[in-house]
Structure formats: C-alpha cells, structure tokens
Amino acid sequence: MATTTITRRTIEGISPTRRIIYGVIFLVLALIILFMFTLKMDPATISTMALTPTGVTRGAVGDLVFPALPAMIVMNALVAIAGIYQIVWGFGKRTNLILGLTFLVFLITFLMWTAGSKTLFLGSLLYSGITLSVPVILGAYSGVLSERAGVVNIAIEGMMLMGAMMGALVGSLTQSAWWGLVGAIVAAVLLALLHGWLSIKYKVDQIISGTVINIFATGMTSYISSKFMQHYEHLNGTPIFPRTPIPGLADIPLIGPIFFNTNFFVYSVFALLIILQLAIFKTRWGLRLRSVGEHPKAADTLGINVIRTRYMAVILSGVVAGIAGAFFTVGSIGRFEEMMTAGKGFIGLAAMIFGNWSPIGAFGAGLLFGSFESLGPSLSLLGSKIPSQFVGMLPYIATMVILAGVVGRGQMPAADGTPYTKE
Amino acid sequence: MADKPEKKDVGKIFLEEVNRPAGEKTKKGNGQAVLIPVLAVISGLILGAILIILTTEEVYAGFGRGIFAGLGEAWKVVSTAYVALFKGAVGDPVRIIQALQSGDALEIRRSFNPFLESLVVATPYIFAGLSVALGFRSGLFNIGAEGQIYMGAIFATFVGYSVHGLPAYIHMPLAFLAGAAGGALWGFVPGFLKARTGGNEVINTIMMNWISFRLLEYLLTGPMQRPDSGGSPISPFILSTAEIPQFFAKPIRFHLGFFIALAVALLVYWFLFKTTWGFNLRTVGANPQAGRYAGMNIVLSTIMGMTLAGALSGMAGANEILAVNRTLALGFSPGFGFDSIALALLGGSTPGGVILASLLFGFLRNGATKMMLASNIPIDIISILQAFIIIFIAAPAIIRTIYRLKTPKPESEPVVEPAAQAEGGQ
Incomplete structure (x- = not known):
C-alpha cells in the first residue's frame, strides 16, 4: 500500500x-x-x-x-x-x-x-415555506459540519428530537425561551459527544452509532414525555420566541414581510449560512476541517490534530442540531409532542447530500425540500388532484436520483465515514 | 470514480467483525462471542434500572427521609418493575403451577398466554432480524427494514382482501409471498443502485423508508381505505382464506407464523452456509476484492443480497397483517425494522443468534407492556434498553473495560490492516 x-x-x-x-x-x-x-x-x-x-x-x-x-x-x-x-x-x-x-x-x-x-396566497406560502424549512436547513448545516470532517452523522434526527424535548422542558421550568434554547443545545451536544466518543474513540461504525442515538433519543424523549410531561402541564408549556421584526429591513416591500419579520430561528438560518460558508471555505480553520475529512493521514502529517478536529466538528454539529430541535418547541408551538420531528432530520440529511455538502447548497436544497412540505396542505386547499403525500415524497426521490449520479454525483468528502487510526 | 472502493468500506471495520465465522470467534475469543452479548444485555438491564430509579419520584421522597428509606424505595421500584416485566413476558410461575395442578385445560392455556404472546411479538422480529443479518453477511447495511416491512404489509393486505374465491391453502401462501415480493422490491431498488451506481445503500434505504411511509398514508386515505371506515385511515379486513391460522381461541394469538419464521431461519442458514450462492454472498460481503479475484459476480451478489433481505422484511410485514392484525392501519409496526438492527448485531448475524435475540426482544417488549400497567413505566424504556445493548455489542471494548475481560488476541489484524490503509490512503 x-x-x-x-x-x-x-x-x-x-x-x-x-x-x-x-x-x-x-x-x-x-x-x-x-x-x-x-x-x-x-x-x-x-x-x-x-x-x-x-x-x-x-x-x-x-x-x-x-x-x-x-x-x-x-x-x-x-x-x-x-x-x-x-x-x-x-x-x-x-x-x-x-x-x-x-x-x-x-x-x-x-x-x-x-x-x-x-x-x-404566494406571500403566505413563501413565509410558511421558509418557516417549515428551518429545521431542514439547520439539520443540513449540522450534517455539513460533521461530514466535512469525515464523520457521517445520521443521528441529526435524534439530536433534534432530544433538543426539542429538552427545549420544552427547560423552557417550561425557567419560563424563558432563551434558557429553553440553551437546554436544547446542551442536550443535542451531549448526544453529539456520545456519537463522537463511540465513533472516534471506539471506532464503532458511524452508521451504527448514529442509529443507536436515534433509537435512544426516540426512547428517552417518549419515556420522559409520557412519564412526566403529559402528567404535569407546567412541565410542557414553554414561552416561545416572539416574532421580532428587524427595524428598517422589515419595511422593505416584498422581501421585508417574508424574510425580516419572523423570529430568531429564521434569522439564525441566514446568519449561519454566511458564517459557515465563509468559515468552511475561506478560513484556515475550514481548510483544516475539510482536510481532515478528505485525507486525514495527510492532515495528520502536517500537524493537524485529526481526533480533536473531528470531535470539534461533531460537537458543533450537535450545537446546530440543538438549535434545529429547539425550533420545534421554543420556536413554534411551545409544547413537546412525541416524535414531533417527524423525519425532518432525515430530510435535512437529504438536503445536505442534494446541496453537495456545502452550506449554500444545503440552504438551497433545504428551502426547496421544506417548501414541498408547506405545499402539501396548500394544495389540498386549492383542490389539487395530486395527493400531498406524493409531493412529500419528492425530496427523498430527488436525493436517490442525485446519489445514483443520474444528474451529476455530488462531492462527498473522501474520508467520510472512515474512522482514523493514528499510526 | 476515486471514491468507489471507499464507498464499499462504509461499515467495513464493523462488517469484518460481524462476518468472521462464529466458530472461529469462539475458539480465539475465549468464549467471548457468547459472553459479550450476555453481558451487554445484563448491563443494559442494569442501566435501565438506574434510569427507572432516577425517574421515580417516590425514590427521591425516600431519600428525603433517609438513605436507607431511599435505597428501600429504589429496590422496591426496580423489583416491582422487573418482576412485572418477567411475569408479563413469561407468565406467573405460581399461576402456571396451580393451573397445571388443577388440570383445567382453559386455565392452563390462559396461564401460558403471556409466554405465547411473547412468541407472537418475537415472530416479526425473527423475520426482520434475519433481513438485517443477511444484509450484513453480504456486506450491506440494510437500514430500510422498516420500509420493507411497510411494503410487505401493503402487498399482503392487498392480495389478502382483493383476491376472491381461492382456497385457504393457496390464498394464504399467495398473500404471504406477495408480502415478500413487496419487501423484495423495496430491497431491490437500493441494491440495484448500490451495485450499478455505487449509491450508498444506507442513505437510499433511509429515503426508501420515508417514501414507503408516505405511500402508506396515501393508500390508506385513498385507494386502499375501507369504504365504511368513516374517514379513518384503515384498510378493509383480509378474507378469512388469507389468514395465517391462530392455534387457540380468541384472547390467545399464538399462530402458525412463528413456525414459518423458524422454518425461514433454517432456510436462510442453509442458503448462507450450505449453498454456493450463499458462499459467494458471504465472500463478497466480507471482502469484495477477494470475491472479484475469485471471479464472483459482485453486482449480482449485491443485488441478490439486498433483494433477499428485503423479501425477509416483507415477510415480517405480511406476518403482522395475515396472522395478527388482519387489517392494515397506520403505525401497525412499532418500529420492528429499526429494532431489527439491534437483533442482527446481538445475534452475531447468524440465523440461530437472530432467533435467540428475537425471542429476548419479544419477551422484553411483551413484558414491558405489562410492566407499564403494573408500575407506570412507559414502554419506551425498551428502546432505551435496546440502545444500550447495541452500544455494548458494537463497542465490545466498553464491556471489556467494565468487566475487566481480556482483549482477545487480534489474529485477524492483518486482514483488517490493508483495508484500513486503503481507506486512509485512497
């Protein structure tokens, strides 16, 4: 060799x-x-x-x-x-x-x-399209962060679910949406640490590790929800992030009402888009992150600490997944319900692949996929003959088509999914 | 095409671990092939007990009164829960003995019902566990068992209610095989994509899962909805000729499907270990390069492995409809497909191991239902236990550290090494 x-x-x-x-x-x-x-x-x-x-x-x-x-x-x-x-x-x-x-x-x-x-109602459609895309896009960012460093993360769904539950729980106990957000991030980061610990330290197959976290999160959130949150109302009623118009920008015709008159989570999607795109592709930090995902041995030779970089990427991935999870509770309805993420994490994963492992691509694909979701109900209101479930299938089918390389294969990080052993 | 070999290596290290023949493992691993799963289950139960203690208010109240009161409460909570779990899973020993002494046939059957019910729960687990195990053996990670179960159920239900005028001995097998075909179709697609285009089967099967969930939603609110359901998403009942027979009167649901599952497991064993096809499958699964050098058809092997895995999961879905539910509703599967990953791991991807693991999960899940009633512990604890068990099986190093076991001599190291280097270098 x-x-x-x-x-x-x-x-x-x-x-x-x-x-x-x-x-x-x-x-x-x-x-x-x-x-x-x-x-x-x-x-x-x-x-x-x-x-x-x-x-x-x-x-x-x-x-x-x-x-x-x-x-x-x-x-x-x-x-x-x-x-x-x-x-x-x-x-x-x-x-x-x-x-x-x-x-x-x-x-x-x-x-x-x-x-x-x-x-x-095109404006309403766009507005709800963006709002519904938030967890999908954030989930896709989360995936980009860890997979760029070579750690496959199919546990986004589980991290989001755990974040949603913890967000509701902490938010209800403290009666503060911000503390709810913090709780969500901490919960998701703990799961991310578990993912890192299993897949980086013990070199457990990353798919298995991710599956374990999904199963664990499903069980844990449902367990706590049915043991406590359904019995004690005060544990499941968190304040939510209010709609905060950005002064000046919110008054711009057309785009103001749709983009600049929403809540923290929509703004964080845009902020993270800029931050991540620049950080991953324009900074030394990003270069190191990507080198660890592409060719860890070369990166190690050049003195980059592969293990530490991967841990950092996975933890950041958890932070973003936690924000995505918080969206479900402190960002929208203020209550936790079992299995409320309903596969959004997996659509996020799909959006990440569709968006070619880059933040900007993930954003575009996430917006597209999220809008499909908002289309479903609107279609039935308009009396469409196409069942909304078929519209809902499109993101999944599109991802399979992309993966099959029919319309140009994406650029998966070369060492994605491969544990690294220092020699 | 630089990423071609690398794509095959997703899960490589793990698959190497799983694919080592069971016999070899036992000889070289100081019997750890058996010891580690057992310790994993025990550790899982201990962690589950800790979770129960931590989430019970009475325990905190007890510790408020004093350390011994607290420990007493903790013991009481855990013992109540696990005794209820045991009685729910196997039956109440006292009641069984009394029933046997009284000689009342009805009472005997009733006292054995928890045990029989556990077998009913274990049946779909056997099919789905075999599916994931067969996938592992052929070097594929079939995370799509759940979707394949859905397709199996849809196909079996359709044949079960729409085909009229057949005698039971034709209709029932036909519906069952239709279910297998539905699952096989859902396995074939990712298998074909993997073999032909290198599309990662993990992502593709996840996508196929969600497509099948949406498809079921559509079918049950449209073409397959029962006309008199009053809008609720449920299919018509299957005809009595399509039913897999249950052996006893109404409350006892023990059925022929359990024995079909055992027969299928035997068939899978024979296929994998006694036929050339199975040998090719395992060789390609363990080491595609070796398979290629030996002139084996990798494309065919991949497609066949995934299709057969799909068919097995499809049988799980068919079994649930034809033997237990007799009608198709949303959420008919409490996640059999996802649990089956744990089963295949626990069973070391051997048919015998899968049967044992399925029985264990059947007992656990059925017992947990009773535990929920007896001690107010949500059934979701089963998922948590499963997660712990998979972690311990997948990372045996953790178990070895906890129980201070010796690390077995890594004689397969030279085999792993070139593969790992190829990954790193690629």
Whole structure:
C-alpha cells in the first residue's frame, strides 16, 4: 500500500452524457408544463397573487394581477429554450442553478394552474415555506459540519428530537425561551459527544452509532414525555420566541414581510449560512476541517490534530442540531409532542447530500425540500388532484436520483465515514 | 470514480467483525462471542434500572427521609418493575403451577398466554432480524427494514382482501409471498443502485423508508381505505382464506407464523452456509476484492443480497397483517425494522443468534407492556434498553473495560490492516 494515488473528479465541467441528460430533463419538464398546465389553461383566466403574508402590515404591497395564459406561455418557452441550449451548448457550471430555476418555474406554473382564478396566497406560502424549512436547513448545516470532517452523522434526527424535548422542558421550568434554547443545545451536544466518543474513540461504525442515538433519543424523549410531561402541564408549556421584526429591513416591500419579520430561528438560518460558508471555505480553520475529512493521514502529517478536529466538528454539529430541535418547541408551538420531528432530520440529511455538502447548497436544497412540505396542505386547499403525500415524497426521490449520479454525483468528502487510526 | 472502493468500506471495520465465522470467534475469543452479548444485555438491564430509579419520584421522597428509606424505595421500584416485566413476558410461575395442578385445560392455556404472546411479538422480529443479518453477511447495511416491512404489509393486505374465491391453502401462501415480493422490491431498488451506481445503500434505504411511509398514508386515505371506515385511515379486513391460522381461541394469538419464521431461519442458514450462492454472498460481503479475484459476480451478489433481505422484511410485514392484525392501519409496526438492527448485531448475524435475540426482544417488549400497567413505566424504556445493548455489542471494548475481560488476541489484524490503509490512503 505504499503507492496511494489521489484522483479527484473534476467539477469544472460535466460530461457530455450528463449534459444531454440534463437537457432532456429540462425538455421533459417543458413538455409536462405544456401538456398539463399551459394547454389546459382557460385563456380568460386572470391570476391573482397575494404577495404579502396574511396579517402582516409592515411593508405590505398590493396583489399581483395578470392574465395567466401569456405568462405561462412565456415561462414555458423559457424552460424549453433552456433545454435546447443545454443540449447544444450546455450551461457548464451553472447547470444545477438552472435545474433549480426550471423546477421553480414548474412549481409556479403548477400553482397557477391549480389556483385558476382563485387568489393564490404566494406571500403566505413563501413565509410558511421558509418557516417549515428551518429545521431542514439547520439539520443540513449540522450534517455539513460533521461530514466535512469525515464523520457521517445520521443521528441529526435524534439530536433534534432530544433538543426539542429538552427545549420544552427547560423552557417550561425557567419560563424563558432563551434558557429553553440553551437546554436544547446542551442536550443535542451531549448526544453529539456520545456519537463522537463511540465513533472516534471506539471506532464503532458511524452508521451504527448514529442509529443507536436515534433509537435512544426516540426512547428517552417518549419515556420522559409520557412519564412526566403529559402528567404535569407546567412541565410542557414553554414561552416561545416572539416574532421580532428587524427595524428598517422589515419595511422593505416584498422581501421585508417574508424574510425580516419572523423570529430568531429564521434569522439564525441566514446568519449561519454566511458564517459557515465563509468559515468552511475561506478560513484556515475550514481548510483544516475539510482536510481532515478528505485525507486525514495527510492532515495528520502536517500537524493537524485529526481526533480533536473531528470531535470539534461533531460537537458543533450537535450545537446546530440543538438549535434545529429547539425550533420545534421554543420556536413554534411551545409544547413537546412525541416524535414531533417527524423525519425532518432525515430530510435535512437529504438536503445536505442534494446541496453537495456545502452550506449554500444545503440552504438551497433545504428551502426547496421544506417548501414541498408547506405545499402539501396548500394544495389540498386549492383542490389539487395530486395527493400531498406524493409531493412529500419528492425530496427523498430527488436525493436517490442525485446519489445514483443520474444528474451529476455530488462531492462527498473522501474520508467520510472512515474512522482514523493514528499510526 | 476515486471514491468507489471507499464507498464499499462504509461499515467495513464493523462488517469484518460481524462476518468472521462464529466458530472461529469462539475458539480465539475465549468464549467471548457468547459472553459479550450476555453481558451487554445484563448491563443494559442494569442501566435501565438506574434510569427507572432516577425517574421515580417516590425514590427521591425516600431519600428525603433517609438513605436507607431511599435505597428501600429504589429496590422496591426496580423489583416491582422487573418482576412485572418477567411475569408479563413469561407468565406467573405460581399461576402456571396451580393451573397445571388443577388440570383445567382453559386455565392452563390462559396461564401460558403471556409466554405465547411473547412468541407472537418475537415472530416479526425473527423475520426482520434475519433481513438485517443477511444484509450484513453480504456486506450491506440494510437500514430500510422498516420500509420493507411497510411494503410487505401493503402487498399482503392487498392480495389478502382483493383476491376472491381461492382456497385457504393457496390464498394464504399467495398473500404471504406477495408480502415478500413487496419487501423484495423495496430491497431491490437500493441494491440495484448500490451495485450499478455505487449509491450508498444506507442513505437510499433511509429515503426508501420515508417514501414507503408516505405511500402508506396515501393508500390508506385513498385507494386502499375501507369504504365504511368513516374517514379513518384503515384498510378493509383480509378474507378469512388469507389468514395465517391462530392455534387457540380468541384472547390467545399464538399462530402458525412463528413456525414459518423458524422454518425461514433454517432456510436462510442453509442458503448462507450450505449453498454456493450463499458462499459467494458471504465472500463478497466480507471482502469484495477477494470475491472479484475469485471471479464472483459482485453486482449480482449485491443485488441478490439486498433483494433477499428485503423479501425477509416483507415477510415480517405480511406476518403482522395475515396472522395478527388482519387489517392494515397506520403505525401497525412499532418500529420492528429499526429494532431489527439491534437483533442482527446481538445475534452475531447468524440465523440461530437472530432467533435467540428475537425471542429476548419479544419477551422484553411483551413484558414491558405489562410492566407499564403494573408500575407506570412507559414502554419506551425498551428502546432505551435496546440502545444500550447495541452500544455494548458494537463497542465490545466498553464491556471489556467494565468487566475487566481480556482483549482477545487480534489474529485477524492483518486482514483488517490493508483495508484500513486503503481507506486512509485512497
């Protein structure tokens, strides 16, 4: 094993086959839009979109009213053109971005078609989409942090669940949302330490360690919930983080009401996006973190403490997962219910893969996946014929497609999931 | 494609541990192959007892009165709980003896009911545990047993209520095999993706789990909903011809499925250890490189391993519907699929070991139901016990430290070494 070669797939361009597959996907989407929505649209339909979330007055704007069919034809044509351009010339590095945009067009046309001439509450939809995405995005950040250092973390779900429970418990006891948040973070960090201890020190398979933590968190939270929290009301009623508009920014029309008039958790998503993206890719700390995840032996040779870096990454991953968990209780309804995370941690994991192990990608994918969740209920209100469960499946299917490499495989950290033994 | 060999190595170290033939382990490990699982279970029960003590108010009240009062309360709480667990799992020995003496057939059956009920609970565990064990043997981590159980249940239910006019000896096996086919389908997809594209089966099976949960929600609120259910998500009852027969009258649910599970375990043993296919599967699972050099078909082996694992989980789902529930509802599985990971680990991925581990979990879960009634301890303690047990099995070093056991001579070290280096270097 003296000669070890490091070959890395180049990410600058995508292979011709992939380019054509992408192009075909764009064209198929264009055809679906054409036959399912555009051709079925009544030419007289006028679309009405309410751009401000209901009940918000700061930065409110009027409804957007426009004839549906011409708008749809334009969007449809754009997708088709994108498809042809992709097949003939290719978008190169921007392909994934364009893919996201075409999906967005698909979504908008779909919504216009379902809404018909009824008012579409686009502002509310976006607002709830972002709010519902919070745990997914934070979960994805959590995954990015630990996996960049080479520790697979499928325990995000368990950490979030534990955080949610502890947040409610501590928040109720102290009657303070902030202490609830602290409690959630501490609980999740303890589980993260267990994950680190098992997988780094004892070199237990990281999947097993993660599974153990998920099982433990499920059992522990349900145990404490049914033994104490359901019997003593005062243990399960925490104050929640209020909606705190950011002065100035909240008054900006269109984006103000959606992005800057929410609570701590939505702001933390944006703050962490900037912090993590810069820290991981632009600082020495981030370089060390990534080197430990890519090639721990080389990192060790250069004097980086692999074990300590991995512990640190896993603990930070726990901190973020704890914030995500706190969102469920001190961030939204103020009560803990058994199994309330309902797989959000796993969607976060999916978003991390979809977002190519980077904070910005995780953010985008998390927003997309979270919005699918908010779409479900809205669809049934609009009388859609597509069952919301199928919409809910899309994130999972998309992740499998990405993993299979049909539309360009992601860049998994090379030493992800491999325990490190110092020689 | 640089990450190709590395992807195969997710879980490598662990799989090396698991895949070492059981016999070899016993010879070289000073009998620790048996000792460690036993100690893991005992340690789990001790930690469970500590948790019970820490979460009982009476104990704190007792310590408020004095140290001995506190210890007394602690003892009382734990003994009440574990005695209830034992009686709930196996039956009340006093009652059993009295029933045997009285010779009343009905009373005898009733007194044995807790024991029989534990076997009923153990049955799906055997199927699902075999599924994960077979996955481990073929070098795959089947974390998707839960989803495969869902698919098995969906397929079996559908065949169970929609196919009319068949005699029982055809309809019941047909529905059961339909369940196996449903699970196999859900295992085939990640197996195929793993073999063809290198897509990590762990992530894919997790995704497949969630897809199947959503699918069940959809089916039970749409196409498979019972017409007269009044809106609640539940399927029609299966026909009596599709039922797996129960042996005794109503309250006792002990059924033929238990023996089917034992037969399937025997079949899996025969397949894995007595056929060429099984040999290929195990070789590729233990060391893909060696398998490739020996001319084995890695793609086929991976797909087959995952599909068979799926089929076994599907049988667990079919069993639950055809023998116990007889109708499909949301949440029909209390997490059999997730528990099965612990089972396969505890049983050392051997069919015999899986049966023993399943019986243990069956007794624990069934007993915990009674414990919940007797001493107000939530059934969720079972999940916590499981987590402890998996930790101790997966990290035997912890158990060795606690009980001061000798570390067995690591004779397999040279085997692990090149693999580990390949990972580090890649």
